[in-house]
Amino acid sequence: MKKIRLGNSELNASRIGLGVMRMGTRSERDAQKTIESAISHGINFFDSANVYGAGKSSTAFGRTLKDAKISRDKILIQSKGGIVRGDNFKRVDYSKENLIQSVEDELSRIGTDYLDVFVLHRPDVLVEPDEVAEAFNILEQSGKVRYFGVSNQNSLDIELLKTAVKQPLIVNQLQFGIMHTGMIDQQIHVNMTDDAANMRDAELLAYSRIHNMTIQTWSPLQFGYFGGVFVDNPDFPELNEVLGKLADEYHTSKSAIAVAWILRHPANMQVIIGSMSEHHIQEMAEGDNVNLTRQDWYDIYLAAGNVLP
Ligand SMILES: NC(=O)c1ccc[n+]([C@@H]2O[C@H](COP(=O)([O-])OP(=O)(O)OC[C@H]3O[C@@H](n4cnc5c(N)ncnc54)[C@H](OP(=O)(O)O)[C@@H]3O)[C@@H](O)[C@H]2O)c1
Structure with a gap:
């Protein structure tokens, strides 16, 4: 690790x-x-x-x-x-x-x-x-x-x-993961009038990088505020399809891809996982060895229902 x-x-x-x-x-x-x-x-x-x-x-x-x-x-x-x-x-x-x-x-x-x-x-x-x-x-x-x-x-x-x-x-x-991306949405939708442009996170992503504060991402697999896990959740078919395809390509699990998605960000975030199961911990730890491409990263962001103008 x-x-x-x-x-x-x-x-x-x-x-x-x-x-x-x-x-x-x-x-x-x-x-x-x-x-x-x-x-x-x-x-x-x-x-x-x-x-x-x-x-x-x-x-x-x-x-x-x-x-x-x-x-x-x-x-x-x-x-x-x-x-x-x-x-x-x-x-x-x-x-x-x-x-x-x-x-x-x-x-x-x-x-x-x-x-x-x-x-x-x-x-x-x-x-x-x-x-x-x-x-x-x-x-x-x-x-x-x-x-x-x-x-x-x-x-x-x-x-x-x-x-x-x-x-x-x-x-x-801070809460951050594939299904909780406010910090990124506002960066992408700057100067627009849609919901994603709302400044909810006070430019924390840039602030943390400038001031050398490590962002620790809590609840990396959850959607909403403890809404449940998005991995293998039938409510998120498009996202799970892309996660599954990448998991096959990288010979790993969907949860490893979800962790790798956070680690791919250049802010050098630390992912705080919460699983108590040996099997799930092993799966998520594999995310450390997956280096997603830029395109993989954006494919996941879009499959989560986000818009790239
Ligand atoms: N600062 C804050 O305000 C704040 C708020 C909330 C949490 N936190 C911190 O963040 C940590 C992680 O939060 P979290 O537990 O919500 O994170 P999480 O890793 O997103 O979720 C873990 C939960 O998802 C379940 N799960 C279901 N399917 C899974 C799968 N395929 N792979 C892995 N887990 C799966 C786990 O069950 P199993 O145990 O059966 O794997 C566990 O109940 C907490 O322990 C805490 O330290 C901080």
Whole structure:
């Protein structure tokens, strides 16, 4: 598995990472198989969040690392905080206390002394950049967090954070995949009046490249907001036909082609897959070895129902 450098950090991460959002409900035996399978395919990067399964995913992940005797220095662990959820309340909270508490809770669930990356999960409209900066300084100085990043944030909000935060923000985790291409659509349809021209993503693609932030693509196989998987889905016949044809040509699976489509983009994105199945992880990891041509890439984009003016 090829590695990429996350932002301008020293982190050498597999360009396909495994998200453990869906691990909370797995048996200990199954969770161990999932992690061992990922590692056997060269995945060294794992992504979690304090809210996944209300903490159960990180706990299951940490337990698995221990059971499987996986050495901490062989892997990179990222977790996210900021979202606060209970039975009858929900908010995003970038207060110093909450950010520090989120990290400490994750360290104890995962059973580690430090996170390689701590990411702000979703924007807090009530953000006070100075307070975030104070929390980041404390977390960095105590050795609990090595690097910081954001998720689902637009470029101007990142600039706002940077007015106070001194650490580089090395990643932005965003939904992106064949069936979720807003960042590309707006680039292609610039200055037009159709829906695809709507600026929903605040030119994040160009911003991330200019500022050397690695885009981590979440839910690479999903359509809509957790609408389901498009691979082998009869609702997307044209797309599946093209994916199937390319899978045959490259002697691989449709999911590998879906991953390769993201990796083909020159922004050097990192794909965060979420499968818990050994077979699916193996299929997606094959995407690392597929180098799609420009024409393949555009064929897939068009087969997904997009328009190239
Ligand atoms: N920052 C954010 O706001 C945000 C939001 C959502 C997710 N994330 C991150 O992104 C990660 C990935 O999200 P995701 O789980 O939605 O990603 P995904 O890889 O697009 O979807 C994985 C799901 O698809 C299923 N699946 C069905 N057919 C499959 C096939 N042929 N190949 C592979 N998987 C197939 C998997 O089931 P099996 O397990 O049976 O394979 C699994 O339930 C999460 O774990 C999390 O770390 C971040």
